Amino acid sequence: MPTLRDVARLAGVHLSIVSRVLNDDKKTSVKEETRQRVQEAAEALGYWPNALARGLKMKSVGSLALVIPDISNPVYAEIIRGAEQEARQSGHFLLLASTAGADPRTLEFMQALLEGRVDGVILANALLDDAVIDALEAGRYPYVLVNRRSQRARRYVVADxxxxxxxxxxxxxxxxxxxxxxxxxxxxxxxxxxxxxxxxxxxxxxxxxxxxxxxxxxxxxxxxxxxxxxxxxxxxxxxxxxxxxxxxxxxxxxxxxxxxxxxxxxxxxxxxxxxxxxxxxxxxxxxxxxxPLEGLGREAVRMLLRVTRGEPGPEQVVLTGAExxxxxxxxxxxxxxxxxx
Amino acid sequence: MPTLRDVARLAGVHLSIVSRVLNDDKKTSVKEETRQRVQEAAEALGYWPNALARGLKMKSVGSLALVIPDISNPVYAEIIRGAEQEARQSGHFLLLASTAGADPRTLEFMQALLEGRVDGVILANALLDDAVIDALEAGRYPYVLVNRRSQRARRYVVADxxxxxxxxxxxxxxxxxxxxxxxxxxxxxxxxxxxxxxxxxxxxxxxxxxxxxxxxxxxxxxxxxxxxxxxxxxxxxxxxxxxxxxxxxxxxxxxxxxxxxxxxxxxxxxxxxxxxxxxxxxxxxxxxxxxPLEGLGREAVRMLLRVTRGEPGPEQVVLTGAExxxxxxxxxxxxxxxxxx
DNA sequence: AATCTGTGCGCAAACGGTTTCAAAGTGAAT
DNA sequence: ATTCACTTTGAAACCGTTTGCGCACAGATT
CATH class of the missing domain: 3.40.50.2300 (Response regulator)
Incomplete structure (x- = not known):
């Protein structure tokens, strides 16, 4: 697992340069020749940035979680597909987590998920403890409910x-x-x-x-x-x-x-x-x-990403188009x- | 999102003490009264360790990924259930990732997954590019194949x-x-x-x-x-x-x-x-x-955890018991x- | 020759934890 | 009073990134 330091050593530059080259940083200029050397070194070593370190620094890891109660329910398959496509298109990683009946632990579960592992969660649980939603709201965690609405939840996307x-x-x-x-x-x-x-x-x-x-x-x-x-x-x-x-x-x-x-x-x-x-x-x-379940998935991801970026936008959407x-x-x-x- | 530093300040101690108390470090003793104060402070603030920071230091994040090609295939539901149970029992987090047809990108996908997000992967893909396996082997990434074996793969668990x-x-x-x-x-x-x-x-x-x-x-x-x-x-x-x-x-x-x-x-x-x-x-x-698909899931997780810990054990297992x-x-x-x- | 304006690069400080090591404090034994 | 052992705590290094800042050097301007 080569690090920035390794690449820097091979290229004969400081690691900060490597970071800037690899991230294509506009704010600092680097000589074309150096850029080349760095890129070659990274290539040669098979360098891949460490998501943890980057996430720690950036306060964002580029992945979202979709929490579902029961994988085998075909309803979710379609929501997942939609969410996946949307996430991929916007350069994000969609991780699925199943709560698999461990209801009482859902809160800890979510905690563990949100403290760094993902930038936000989409909850597809039909049955969801209000306490969980309250905790999410209180902690200002980015979340959105999908195919489910609740008195307590500010954000949801549902079908009609x-x-x-x-x-x-x-x-x-x-x-x-x-x-x-x-x-x-x-x-x-x-x-x-x-x-x-x-x-x-x-x-x-x-x-x-x-x-x-x-x-x-x-x-x-x-x-x-x-x-x-x-x-x-x-x-x-x-x-x-x-x-x-x-x-x-x-x-x-x-x-x-x-x-x-x-x-x-x-x-x-x-x-x-x-x-x-x-x-x-x-x-x-x-x-x-x-x-329109696939649409539900897509829309949920869009909304969640908006939330993580602090952008304004609709917070309750109901998708029509049943046939x-x-x-x-x-x-x-x-x-x-x-x-x- | 309170940090160790916040808890330490509230408890009036150094953050290293907080870390030790919260992790129940055996190697250093801390006065009972201090321990109390720290625990209360952590409680009051609702402190939860940041998985990223911890993972960065510890080189292990406590989660595994199960990569599946198609969520809607009922075969996987059972494997997932088994894997989930086993993971939970050993205090790990199981994340699901679907490759959803994005075949050519599977390798990058795996890379992104493994560079910090998870400690290891279980691959359930029936169709899997050999290049992916070679890369995993070459990178010494912890992985195991489930319900699938391959010439190139050293580790797998399958049914008979x-x-x-x-x-x-x-x-x-x-x-x-x-x-x-x-x-x-x-x-x-x-x-x-x-x-x-x-x-x-x-x-x-x-x-x-x-x-x-x-x-x-x-x-x-x-x-x-x-x-x-x-x-x-x-x-x-x-x-x-x-x-x-x-x-x-x-x-x-x-x-x-x-x-x-x-x-x-x-x-x-x-x-x-x-x-x-x-x-x-x-x-x-x-x-x-x-x-015995559920068993496949369980066994795969067990094997993967062994690998991440560097423990010895069987690397190819075939589960009998079809009925x-x-x-x-x-x-x-x-x-x-x-x-x- | 002195000053100015960029360019190209390195230094170092975070991010939030864990852990080694040493220092300070305590009490008992010499 | 000094030494010793032990408990309790703090300081600091490190994990791998990103990024603000400053330094050195080039060429251009006075």
């Missing part, structure tokens, strides 16, 4: 979940469904709340009376989808369609339906939220609403007793 | 892919299949080669003659599975079963089969390699071989013309 949900439910309504269930996400998650809101608005706009029995709350897991669908189909007057708050929930619901002998879409239509390869691999293919991806999980209901009555 | 493949194919043979196709992975991936090897060995052991037409090579992608299955079923004498080298390939194959009107398992049985939630969500549920997870994608073939002849 309500509009997306509206899209999904409207699709079912257009297809003739009147009795539509909702497999909702965890009430602690902001996204889940907004999706439920969109669901209600869609019903309302269509003049369908909201039936409390048709929404079952759970978590964003396949298991939750399984349980929920079971609950819905065993209702005295079961729904003809369900809107699942999440791709995993939808997948779980389909899985359970299959085991229960409920055919999709013949017996039950289903539309999910968020699109990923999984939606296509399911059988039948799952109709979903595609959210329906039709596959095979929804059937059209013919006009029946309902409309005839 | 051949044994796993054997398990999968034997299962098909036991179920009466004689004409078994193989959707192989990329010939550049070590795992793909070993799985193909296991496939051939299984056939051989059962006295089934190897038919070159029955193996189609591709990549570890769903698309590859789609193309492969199409190719196999359009053979003049198509197989009754296929062994897919990978979960994604299997999923793609099932998807394509469905669209082609080939029923699974009635018309075609399929077994995949590697287990994840996806296998269960597919319809029908996919029979797969479960590989078959039966679901619904394989049907039993009754004795027919084949065995009767």
């Amino acid at each position: 979940d309500a509009a997306g949900a509206l899209l999904a439910v409207n699709h079912l309504i257009e297809r003739g469904h009147r009795r539509i269930g909702h497999l909702a996400g965890p009430p602690t998650a902001d996204t889940a709340l907004n999706r439920k809101l969109g669901y209600r608005h869609a019903l309302e706009a269509a003049g369908i009376v909201f039936d409390r029995d048709l929404v079952v709350e759970g978590s964003y897991s396949t298991e939750s989808g399984r349980i929920g669908v079971q609950q819905l189909v065993s209702l005295p007057h079961p729904p003809t369609a369900v809107f699942a708050a999440n791709l995993r929930v939808a997948a779980g619901a389909m899985d359970a339906a299959r085991r229960l002998g409920v055919r999709i879409p013949d017996d039950l239509s289903i539309v999910g939220m968020h699109d990923a390869e999984l939606a296509e691999l399911l059988s039948p293919g799952l109709t979903t609403v595609r959210l 329906l991806v039709e596959r095979e999980s929804v059937r059209t209901i013919q006009e029946t007793a309902h409309s005839a009555s | 892919d051949a044994a796993g493949a054997l398990l999968a194919v034997n299962h098909l043979i036991e179920r009466g299949h004689r004409r078994i196709g193989h959707l192989a992975g990329p010939p550049t991936a070590d795992t793909a080669l070993n799985r193909k090897l296991g496939y051939r060995h299984a056939l051989e052991a059962a006295g089934i003659v190897f038919d070159r037409d029955l193996v189609v090579e591709g990549s570890y992608s769903t698309e590859s599975g789609r193309i492969g299955v199409q190719q196999l079923v359009s053979l003049p004498h198509p197989p009754t079963a296929v062994f897919a080298a990978n979960l994604r390939v299997a999923a793609g194959a099932m998807d394509a089969a469905r669209r082609l009107g080939v029923r699974i398992p009635d018309d075609l049985s399929i077994v995949g390699m590697h287990d994840a939630e996806l296998a269960e969500l597919l319809s029908p549920g996919l029979t797969t071989v479960r590989l 078959l997870v039966e679901r619904e994608s394989v049907r039993t073939i009754q004795e027919t013309a084949h065995s009767a002849s």
Whole structure:
């Protein structure tokens, strides 16, 4: 691991010159010949600046962290991709850190991350202790929430979940469904709340009376989808369609339906939220609403970089642009007793 | 962001004392009362050591990186989980970095990562330029390959892919299949080669003659599975079963089969390699071989930490313990013309 | 010849820690 | 009173960078 000193020795100059040459410092001039020598020496030694030393001096290390609770959730894959691209484009390093269930330790975790390792963090945790956010605000640490908003957090970038949900439910309504269930996400998650809101608005706009029995709350897991669908189909007057708050929930619901002998879409239509390869691999293919998740990632990085540089700019952004991806999980209901009555 | 100096000032001692107290230095004794004062001062200020400064001095930052090509691949999720647990247990920080297609830049990427940001790297890239490995070896950087071996790499931890493949194919043979196709992975991936090897060995052991037409090579992608299955079923004498080298390939194959009107398992049985939630969500549920991926992650971290500490130990480990997870994608073939002849 | 204006380079002080070494203080033994 | 051993603390070097500042030397100006 050669240092500036080594390069300087080889080139026969002082290390400060090496630093200036390598950083292309405009404020001091160095003779063309010296510049050459330095560059050759650096090349020969395979010199690479030490990120630690530089970071210590500069108070910035050129990397950002994206903290995610669960790597295997496909939702994050897309956010990550977007964040990664944006970070790369602006010459930054994106590091991923998973909190992997170690919830109580999240705060220390963040501390350790922020005390030098990275310049700022993007938090994608759906469930996040308010204490963590308070600590970040108090410590004036550069952070931004992505796909999640909070009373306490000043900065976030989210998708328009309500509009997306509206899209999904409207699709079912257009297809003739009147009795539509909702497999909702965890009430602690902001996204889940907004999706439920969109669901209600869609019903309302269509003049369908909201039936409390048709929404079952759970978590964003396949298991939750399984349980929920079971609950819905065993209702005295079961729904003809369900809107699942999440791709995993939808997948779980389909899985359970299959085991229960409920055919999709013949017996039950289903539309999910968020699109990923999984939606296509399911059988039948799952109709979903595609959210601009990649954009979320990009925007979050942009905002974070602005914060680290102390530049002004929007601090809450909600990205619109949800769109329906039709596959095979929804059937059209013919006009029946309902409309005839 | 308080520093040692701040704490020292508040406690009325020299900063070196603070360092010693906070690090619980055994080699120097400090008066109990002073210790108290220092600890209180640190507490009051919310002092947290700067990872950069410490790392610069100590030549170790307490974090490791796991480099993965594609976050969305479920195979990695499990490796990550194992690595994470092991890292946490030994007081280290695991950072994830995705190379996300930026192949040509992998080397610089690694450089940037290793020059201070982390103490060592675990590479999970299935496809990895030899130049990268050579550079790592030449630079004496702490690294280990996981789920991948290479001629050039001294250190790796892998699963026994051949044994796993054997398990999968034997299962098909036991179920009466004689004409078994193989959707192989990329010939550049070590795992793909070993799985193909296991496939051939299984056939051989059962006295089934190897038919070159029955193996189609591709990549570890769903698309590859789609193309492969199409190719196999359009053979003049198509197989009754296929062994897919990978979960994604299997999923793609099932998807394509469905669209082609080939029923699974009635018309075609399929077994995949590697287990994840996806296998269960597919319809029908996919029979797969479960590989000890979590163990791979754990073992890789252990090995890497040994390397960074300069401790001796095994440098190539292959983890056994693959097991078959039966679901619904394989049907039993009754004795027919084949065995009767 | 003395002064001025640049150019090209080196010195040294940070950045925030860890750790070696020596000095100061304490009490007991000589 | 002096020596000694031991505890407690401070001073300073160092890790590898960046950067403000000053020095030396060149050529141009008076």
